[in-house]
Amino acid sequence: MSQQIVPVKTYVLVFASLIGLTLLTTGVAFVDMGPFNTVAALVIAFSKMLLVLLFFMHLRHSGGLVRIAVLAGFFWLALLIALTMSDYRTRTWTSAPAPWSVTAPPTHP
Amino acid sequence: MSDVHGDRAQAEHFGMAHQFEDLGQQQDVDTFGIWVFLVTEIMFFGGVFAAYAIFRWLYYAAFEGGSRILDVRLGAINTVVLLASSLTMALSVRSAQTGNRRALVLFLILTMILGGVFLGVKAVEYNQKFVERIVPRLDWGPEGEVLARLALGGLDHAQLYFFFYFAMTGLHALHMIIGMGLLLWLVLRARKGGFTPSYFAPVEVVGLYWHFVDIVWIFLFPLLYLIGGRY
Amino acid sequence: MSTATLEPRLQSPRNYLNADYGWKSWLLTLDHKRIALLYMVSITFFFVIGGFFAVLMRIHLIEPQGALVQPETYNKLFTLHGVIMIFFFLVPSIPAVLGNFLVPLMIGARDLAFPKLNLLSWYIYVVGGLFTLYSAIAGGVDTGWTFYTPYSSTYSNTQVTAVVVGVFVVGFSSILTGLNFIVTIHKMRAPGLTWFRMPLFLWAIYATSIIMILGTPVLAISLFLLALEHLFHVGIFSPALGGDPLLFQHLFWFYSHPTVYIMILPAMGVVSEIIACFARKRIFGYKIVGFSSVAIAVLGFLVWGHHMFVTGQSVYAGLIFSFLSFLVAIPSAIKVFNWTSTLYKGSISYEAPMLYALGFIGLFTMGGLTGMFLASLATDVHLNGTYFIVAHFHYIMVGGAVMGYLGGMHFWWPKISGRKYPNGWAALAAVIIFVGFNLTFFPQFILGYLGMPRRYAFYPAEFQVLNVMSSAGASILGVGYLIPLIYFIWSMRYGPVAEANPWGAKGLEWQTASPPPTENFAQTPVVTEEAYAYSGEEEVGGV
Numbered sequence: 110m111s112q113q114i115v116p117v118k119t120y121v122l123v124f125a126s127l128i129g130l131t132l133l134t135t136g137v138a139f140v141d142m143g144p145f146n147t148v149a150a151l152v153i154a155f156s157k158m159l160l161v162l163l164f165f166m167h168l169r170h171s172g173g174l175v176r177i178a179v180l181a182g183f184f185w186l187a188l189l190i191a192l193t194m195s196d197y198r199t200r201t202w203t204s205a206p207a208p209w210s211v212t213a214p215p216t217h218p
Numbered sequence: 219m220s221d222v223h224g225d226r227a228q229a230e231h232f233g234m235a236h237q238f239e240d241l242g243q244q245q246d247v248d249t250f251g252i253w254v255f256l257v258t259e260i261m262f263f264g265g266v267f268a269a270y271a272i273f274r275w276l277y278y279a280a281f282e283g284g285s286r287i288l289d290v291r292l293g294a295i296n297t298v299v300l301l302a303s304s305l306t307m308a309l310s311v312r313s314a315q316t317g318n319r320r321a322l323v324l325f326l327i328l329t330m331i332l333g334g335v336f337l338g339v340k341a342v343e344y345n346q347k348f349v350e351r352i353v354p355r356l357d358w359g360p361e362g363e364v365l366a367r368l369a370l371g372g373l374d375h376a377q378l379y380f381f382f383y384f385a386m387t388g389l390h391a392l393h394m395i396i397g398m399g400l401l402l403w404l405v406l407r408a409r410k411g412g413f414t415p416s417y418f419a420p421v422e423v424v425g426l427y428w429h430f431v432d433i434v435w436i437f438l439f440p441l442l443y444l445i446g447g448r449y
Numbered sequence: 450m451s452t453a454t455l456e457p458r459l460q461s462p463r464n465y466l467n468a469d470y471g472w473k474s475w476l477l478t479l480d481h482k483r484i485a486l487l488y489m490v491s492i493t494f495f496f497v498i499g500g501f502f503a504v505l506m507r508i509h510l511i512e513p514q515g516a517l518v519q520p521e522t523y524n525k526l527f528t529l530h531g532v533i534m535i536f537f538f539l540v541p542s543i544p545a546v547l548g549n550f551l552v553p554l555m556i557g558a559r560d561l562a563f564p565k566l567n568l569l570s571w572y573i574y575v576v577g578g579l580f581t582l583y584s585a586i587a588g589g590v591d592t593g594w595t596f597y598t599p600y601s602s603t604y605s606n607t608q609v610t611a612v613v614v615g616v617f618v619v620g621f622s623s624i625l626t627g628l629n630f631i632v633t634i635h636k637m638r639a640p641g642l643t644w645f646r647m648p649l650f651l652w653a654i655y656a657t658s659i660i661m662i663l664g665t666p667v668l669a670i671s672l673f674l675l676a677l678e679h680l681f682h683v684g685i686f687s688p689a690l691g692g693d694p695l696l697f698q699h700l701f702w703f704y705s706h707p708t709v710y711i712m713i714l715p716a717m718g719v720v721s722e723i724i725a726c727f728a729r730k731r732i733f734g735y736k737i738v739g740f741s742s743v744a745i746a747v748l749g750f751l752v753w754g755h756h757m758f759v760t761g762q763s764v765y766a767g768l769i770f771s772f773l774s775f776l777v778a779i780p781s782a783i784k785v786f787n788w789t790s791t792l793y794k795g796s797i798s799y800e801a802p803m804l805y806a807l808g809f810i811g812l813f814t815m816g817g818l819t820g821m822f823l824a825s826l827a828t829d830v831h832l833n834g835t836y837f838i839v840a841h842f843h844y845i846m847v848g849g850a851v852m853g854y855l856g857g858m859h860f861w862w863p864k865i866s867g868r869k870y871p872n873g874w875a876a877l878a879a880v881i882i883f884v885g886f887n888l889t890f891f892p893q894f895i896l897g898y899l900g901m902p903r904r905y906a907f908y909p910a911e912f913q914v915l916n917v918m919s920s921a922g923a924s925i926l927g928v929g930y931l932i933p934l935i936y937f938i939w940s941m942r943y944g945p946v947a948e949a950n951p952w953g954a955k956g957l958e959w960q961t962a963s964p965p966p967t968e969n970f971a972q973t974p975v976v977t978e979e980a981y982a983y984s985g986e987e988e989v990g991g992v
Contacts, residue, residue, distance in 0.1 A: 114315050115308075124305040128298060131439075135294050138444035150440035157436045165308045166429045174635060175253050182257035185663045186264035188750060190271055192766070193699045196754070197272055199765040236968075237553075237560035243636070247562050251632045258624050258666045265670030265700055269685065272696055355681040375691045381683040385674070 113170045123164040130157050234417075241416055248419040249426070256430045259393075263434055266389065270382050270441065277378060283371020284379030285445035287352065287364060289343065293443040296339050297435065303332035304432045311425045314408075314418035322421070323408050329428070330401045333394055340391055347380070354381045383442055390438060393431045400424045464867065464964040479564035480967055485550035486865075487571050492538050492546065493934070495578060498585075499533035502526045504927065507889075507920040513910045523906035524591035525607065529581075531594030532612060536619050537578055539846060540708060542854045543715035544626055544661075545574070548654045550865060552630055554958035554965060555648055557639025557974040562632040563625075570625035577619030584611035593904060595705070598686035598697040602678040609679055617672045620665045623711075627661030630654050639957070641976035648956050648980050649738055653718025656742035660711050660749065664704040671700035695761060702753035710749040712846060713813070714742055716853020717784055720806045723860050724788050726954040727803035728795025731981040734787045741780035748777040758829045767826055774824035781817055785810060800952075801875035805856030808883045812848025816841055819894065837897025843890045852882070855933065863947030867964040868940040874932060882929035888922025955981050 134153040138146065163169045168176060238244040274281045310325035351359040352368070354377040360368055368376045404424055407413065413421055465482045468474075475483055506526050509517035518526065549567065553560050561567055584590055590612045592601040601609050634655050638647070674685060675697060684690025686697045725732050732738055754762055754770030788810055797803070819841040822828045832838065863869050892915040897903075901912050908916065950959040955978075961970055 114312060117309065117312070120305060120308050120312070124301060127301045127304075131294065131297050131301065134440055134444065135290065138290070138440070146444075150444055154437050154440050158433050161304060161429050161433055161436070165304050166426055171253075175250065178250075178253050178257055181663070182260035185750065186260055186268075189261075189264060189667065189703055190268045192751070192754070192769070193268055193272065193696075193703075194275070195769065196695070196699065196763045196766040197275065199763040200761075203764050235564070237558060237562070237564065237637070239973075247632055247636045250636060251563060251628060254628045254631055254662060255624075258628070258662050260666075261663055262666035262670050265667045265703075266674065269670075269674060269696060269700065272693070273685065276693075277691065354683045377683055378685060378691060381677075381681075381685060385677060389673075 113167075115164065115167070119164060123160050127157055127160055130160075245417075245419045245422070248423055252423040252426045256426060259430060263386075263389070266382075266386055267437070267441075270386065273375075273378055273382065274441075274445070277372065277375040279371040280373075280375035281371070281379045282445050283368050284376050284383065285443060286367055286371075287350070288383070288443050289346070290443055292339055292343055293439050296336050297439045299332050299336050299339070300432050300435050303329045303336070304429050306332060307425050307428045311418070311421050314413050314421045315415055317415045319408065319411060319413075322413065323405060326401055326405045326408060326421075330398060330405070333398050333401070337391060337394055337398075340387065344384075347384075352376075352380055354378075354384065386438055386442065390431065390434055393434070397424070397428050397431055400427065462962065463966060464962060465967045466867070466964050468967045477568070479560070479568060481549050481553050481561050481564065481567055482865075482965065482967075484564075484567050484571055485546050485548075488541060488545040488549060488574070491571070491574060491578065492541055495533050495537035498582075499530050499538060500927065500930070502530040502533070504923065506530065507923040509906070510908070510916050511913075511920050513908050513913050513916075515907045518906070520906035521591060522589070524593075524904070525585075525589030527904055528590045528593050529585050529612075532581060532590070532616065534846075535594060535708070535712075536616050537574075537581065539712040539850055540623055541574065541626070542712075542850070543719060543857060544630070544654060544657055544711075545570075545622075547650075547719065547854075547857045547861060548626070548630060548657075548715065551861065551958055552633055552651065552654060553637075554864075554961065554969055555651055555956060556634065556637060556642055557957050557970060557976065558633065558637045559968050559970070561629045562637060563629050566625050567629055570622045570629075573625070574619055574622040577615045577617075577622065580611055580615030580618060582615075584608035584615060587611065595701065596672075596675060596697075598675065598678065598694045599688070599692075602675055602686045602697070603682060610676055613672045613676050613679070617669055617676075620669050620672075623661045624665050627658035627665075630658040631662065634658075639974050639976055642957075645736060645739070646976055646978075646980055647739075648718075649721035649732060649735065649742070650715075650718035652739040652742045653714045653721070656746040657711050657714045659743070659746045660707045660714075664707040664711075664750065667700055668704035668708075671697060671704070674700070695757065698757050698760060699753070702756045703750070706753040706756065707746070707749045709842070709845070710745050712850045713853075714745060716809065716850045716857075717742070719853045719857035719860070720788065720809050721784075722954075722956070723802045723806040723856055724791050725981040725983065726860070726952050727800060727806070728792050728797050729983045730791050730795040731979070731983060732787060733790035733793075734783075735980065738784055738787050741783045744780040745777065748773065748780070752777055752824075755824055755829070758826055759833045764826075771824055771826050775821070778817060778821060778824070781813075785814055785817075799876070800859075801870075801872055801879055802856045802860035802952075804876055804879040804883075805852045805859060808879065809849055809852045809856065812844055812852065812883075812886070816844030816849060819844065832897060834902055835897035836893040836901050836903055839903050840890045840893035840897060843893070847890070848886055855879075855882070858933070858937070860952070861958075862937065862940070863951045864958060864963045864965070866937075866941055866944075867947050867962075868944035869947045869951060870933075870936045870940040870944055874936050878929050878932035878936075881925060881932070885922050885925030885927070885929050889919050889926050890922070892916070892918045892922075955983060 130153050134150055137149050137153075140146075142149065162179070168179065234241050234244050238247065306325045306328040310322050310329060313319075313321035313325055347353050348357060350364045351357050351361065352364065358377060365373075401424065404421055407420070465480055468480075475487065478484060478487075505517060506523065509515050509523060509526075515523065549561070585608075587608050590605075590607045590609055592605050592607070592609060596609070596613065634647075634651060677683070678686050682690075684692040686692045686694050688694065721732050721738060752770055752774040754766055755774045758767050758771075819837070823832060823838065823841060859870070859875055896912055896915050896919075899912065901908050947963045949962050951963070952959075957974055957976070958965075960974065
């Protein structure tokens with residue numbers, strides 16, 4: 110099965126972009142943007158990941174099957190995080206006290 | 219009409235296993251196989267990222283405080299080093315595709331060197347944690363400046379942050395070490411001319427694994443080193 | 450050596466069994482069929498050990514105050530019974546034995562995609578098993594197979610680390626098996642074998658493999674974190690140090706609930722094959738049944754919180770999980786309806802495999818329906834932690850999965866061994882198993898409803914009658930399991946030689962010799978007909 114041969118220039122360009130994004134995320138971290146610091150960091154990290162996936166890992170030229178597999182992996186991880194988080198986020202919605210109070214500090218040294 | 223048995227014999231001579239019809243199918247299968255394995259790795263690392271997400275939400279101040287203790291320069295340097303190693307890895311796969319044996323070996327060795335640099339910097343960082351005595355449970359006794367900075371975020375849960383620091387970077391480093399071993403195996407095979415433009419699946423497979431380990435670090439860097447900004 | 454003195458049947462044509470001799474040819478084999486047999490022997494070994502622990506428990510529970518062991522020992526018995534039965538018997542059983550043997554045959558390939566990984570997966574299984582056996586011998590584990598924190602991570606002083614390592618390791622065996630099946634089914638089907646011509650067993654194995662791939666790594670990481678917590682007491686699972694025990698449960702059940710579908714989906718695939726063959730009919734609603742397997746695999750990942758309704762999980766999360774748990778019952782029910790519709794107006798014969806399949810349908814339905822009570826938040830509050838749960842999952846796991854495994858073994862035994870077993874004994878064993886099983890576990894529904902807690906070494910005296918019934922049933926069940934073990938071994942030497950297709954079944958595996966040659970097919974087959982293209986007229990010829 111013949112595979113596309115990616116030009117060296119493409120790889121170098123992608124690498125330069127990755128370095129640029131790294132500098133960006135490091136720089137942005139020194140600026141106070143409140144909760145958006147986390148958002149920015151994640152958006153940049155996702156972009157870097159996409160670059161590596163699409164170009165270094167050839168996902169751009171891979172068939173639908175591989176793409177579905179990768180999507181499925183991330184989707185499942187999102188399920189794990191989202192549904193687990195839904196427990197923690199909504200525990201305090203009910204007035205009855207939870208058996209453990211994870212936000213209270215421990216009372217012994 | 220081609221000689222099917224002759225074709226098979228030739229293909230098997232070039233490293234095709236008997237359950238396949240041709241080298242193309244084998245390459246396709248090997249590539250798909252490593253992708254499926256990487257999906258399992260997404261879930262494996264994902265589990266500890268999920269735990270991290272929960273605790274970061276619960277004890278944000280402590281995570282922020284712990285993150286400030288880390289050396290951003292070393293983290294950034296390591297990120298650049300690992301990205302460069304992905305570049306050299308991609309170039310080594312390309313060299314295999316084009317049949318350039320010398321370039322293949324060169325880029326594989328470069329990838330190994332960069333991986334070694336990463337691990338070296340990691341060792342320096344780990345050592346620093348022992349010096350500063352911020353290793354959870356094994357040697358926890360921060361003093362002076364370090365203690366003051368940690369106390370800003372709440373000393374109670376600082377250990378939890380460093381637990382995640384060690385657990386996540388430790389797992390990552392373990393995967394790097396395995397990757398280095400795989401690279402060495404590739405170098406030895408490549409030097410003996412084991413790869414041709416029609417058979418280089420192992421290089422591609424190790425390459426995909428290496429890139430994945432790089433992606434994990436792409437997330438570890440901001441999540442561990444750059445929490446909440448450093449204003 | 451003169452061949453004149455050899456009996457005719459010993460001069461069988463070259464097949465995978467006689468292709469090579471010696472322990473190296475077995476322990477270093479790359480042949481998927483031999484690897485399947487390696488697994489068959491190992492899982493049978495662990496089934497016996499796990500079953501032995503169950504026997505001890507049922508003897509102990511004859512008396513309200515316990516008849517046999519100390520409470521601490523009882524805790525170790527139910528823990529290791531669970532760990533061994535789930536991770537070392539049920540999860541591998543059909544996939545690693547029947548799946549490994551049949552997948553390449555059913556798709557018309559010479560072997561799986563990665564034969565070396567296949568062999569590696571068996572060795573990983575063995576290493577995991579050794580760690581677990583060590584934990585049992587070195588003092589046992591008393592945390593329950595669920596390893597709930599903070600008891601397992603902070604307070605228990607039993608062999609937690611060893612057993613956690615064992616389960617962690619065996620998880621990778623599962624991952625490699627699933628990986629192999631997914632790649633093989635996608636990439637190595639014979640010409641003409643489209644997805645919708647595949648036997649439903651392959652759909653079931655495929656869905657199972659998806660679960661193995663996506664779920665098992667999360668078990669691995671949760672056990673890894675548990676081990677770290679156990680060794681270093683950092684506190685991620687300990688409330689006293691700011692941690693949350695529920696985090697472990699979330700991570701653990703994210704895998705362990707889908708794992709019950711790993712255990713049941715392959716059995717459902719087996720049942721589809723058997724029903725089609727012994728009713729001489731195409732499976733009713735083939736596509737729906739195939740899709741329902743995938744639907745179960747997907748939906749199965751969304752319901753894990755129903756194990757945590759009473760542990761302190763948020764009620765709102767509980768609501769979501771409860772609703773989703775009701776949803777996941779639908780594809781399972783669809784299968785039962787489709788099997789029943791297949792049987793309607795079929796030419797049914799009652800060989801041993803069919804008896805197991807029919808038993809499966811009834812018992813799985815009961816187990817599944819009782820799951821509805823547990824999916825419902827309000828009733829689960831009452832039933833959680835009682836014997837109702839124990840009965841529910843044993844109906845599915847034993848009445849379902851084990852019967853499916855035994856049915857599959859009886860169906861494909863002639864193909865695997867080249868021999869037939871005595872159908873009279875097989876039918877008798879199936880009936881004994883069915884009777885013994887129900888006598889063992891039906892009383893437990895009642896016990897649970899009346900409030901008898903599970904994992905307790907003693908119980909109030911008013912529950913004794915039901916407990917004695919259950920223990921009596923267990924002894925019958927044990928006898929039932931022994932009988933096939935005996936005649937299968939007997940058949941390998943004395944059983945009548947089997948022809949290529951003793952049941953007259955459809956499917957590529959029946960078009961090659963029994964036992965198959967090492968390379969499975971002399972030539973790559975080309976598939977031209979739909980799955981289960983039975984004419985619906987003749988009955989099975991009989992064994």
